Amino acid sequence: MVVGLAGITLEGRYKVIRPIARGALATVYLAFDIHGTPYALKVFPKGFEGRADREWRVGQRLKHPHINPVLARLSVPHEGGEHPAVLLAFAPGSRLSEWRKDNPAKVLGVFRHLLEALAHMHGLNLVHRDVKPDNLVVDGTGEARLVDFDLSGPLGERFSQKVRLGTIAYIAPEQIRGQSPTPASDMYSAGILLYWAIAGELPFVGEPAEVMNAHLNLSPPPLIAAPDSGLLVTTELRGFISRLISKDASKRYQNALEALRDFEALNFSALD
Structure with missing residues (x-):
């Protein structure tokens, strides 16, 4: 620092x-x-x-x-x-990791903003590579901005050696393996973020090696909304998140525009 x-x-x-x-x-x-x-x-x-x-x-x-x-x-x-x-x-507001504490019922609107931002990036064949709550700044009206692009880069970028880009709590399985991240990798990280935003806790916790193994091999605990969120976890929402965080990248949403279309079709009252 x-x-x-x-x-x-x-x-x-x-x-x-x-x-x-x-x-x-x-x-x-x-x-x-x-x-x-x-x-x-x-x-x-x-x-x-x-x-x-x-x-x-x-x-x-x-x-x-x-x-x-x-x-x-x-x-x-x-x-x-x-x-x-x-x-x-200058982006006024606070990081989503802090903002959620006082606004648990408004997280779905912020998630929509995240998908819109990522859809713009993916449309330019760019991958964020480090989607997490600390990389979203939310202001007092609930408007969110995606930040921190020093790990971002073009789809298909080649590296001289295997690198693990991202943050362990949110990292996609293929990133753990050192493969070049894709828009589908961003979708995995967004899915973990959405799980955390609704449940108030991460699906995988522990030492770094334990968390990476869980991303690679374990299913997350059943999603239960935090009591302070007032959100209803429907079958459709569970299916949406399950597709986001599939271990198999080919079974995920391939980019944020695909995910955004399905997300908006869920018609959450909390988004109003």
């Missing part, structure tokens, strides 16, 4: 105020330009220029109301060196 940037001004325009989020790798700062417009500055450690470049390249292609804009690729001077960074639109 990169810390200690508060107070500096970048390119004579963007003043860094304070950190607002920290991940396993990058730190996100609140910044304002000379006109008082807020931004998010995502700063990577030195040596991770490739991750910042990837977020910039992918972000340049994404134009959708439920995707947070990536605005510029910057370098941040710090401790005698340059740290790679990307400038993002």
